[in-house]
Amino acid sequence: MKEEKERKEEGRNSKGRKIRVLIVEDAAYMREMLEEMLNQQRDRYEIVGFATNGQEAVEKYKELMPDIVTMDLVMEVMDGIQAIKEIKKYDKKAKILVITALGTPEYERESLEAGADACLWKPFTVKNLFEVLERLVSEEQGGG
Numbered sequence: 001m002k003e004e005k006e007r008k009e010e011g012r013n014s015k016g017r018k019i020r021v022l023i024v025e026d027a028a029y030m031r032e033m034l035e036e037m038l039n040q041q042r043d044r045y046e047i048v049g050f051a052t053n054g055q056e057a058v059e060k061y062k063e064l065m066p067d068i069v070t071m072d073l074v075m076e077v078m079d080g081i082q083a084i085k086e087i088k089k090y091d092k093k094a095k096i097l098v099i100t101a102l103g104t105p106e107y108e109r110e111s112l113e114a115g116a117d118a119c120l121w122k123p124f125t126v127k128n129l130f131e132v133l134e135r136l137v138s139e140e141q142g143g144g
Contacts, residue, residue, distance in 0.1 A: 018046040019137055022066040024057040024083065025099070026075040034070060034099070037126050045133070054078030058086045061094065068136055071116065073100040073107060081114045088115035095136045099124070
């Protein structure tokens with residue numbers, strides 16, 4: 001198990017490789033919207049999977065070891081806050097972007113305390129999304 005995690009981490013964010021994204025969102029329309037947005041830069045971003053609840057997100061993260069996770073907060077089975085904690089417990093280096101309609105200071109604080117790296121409130125623009133993703137990638141590669 002540990003060897004598998006290390007093997008998957010070796011390939012993370014190598015130069016010239018697409019940035020691998022796991023989309024965690026329970027609303028189908030939002031999953032589709034995020035997919036469309038990311039596909040606008042498919043030469044840079046690759047969607048490696050989708051999850052519709054926090055438990056599924058944790059399982060998919062362990063399986064896929066993506067570079068970035070986009071995480072909704074309000075979901076069935078396990079909410080986004082708990083999923084963030086579980087993913088960060090498994091991999092401290094995980095990069096998690098919370099994307100939610102719950103744009104309050106309390107939710108932002110709770111998300112960041114759980115281990116999220118950034119928050120983006122709905123509605124947002126394609127430009128907003130890519131600015132935050134690029135900042136996270138830059139931090140991952142030691143540029144920020």
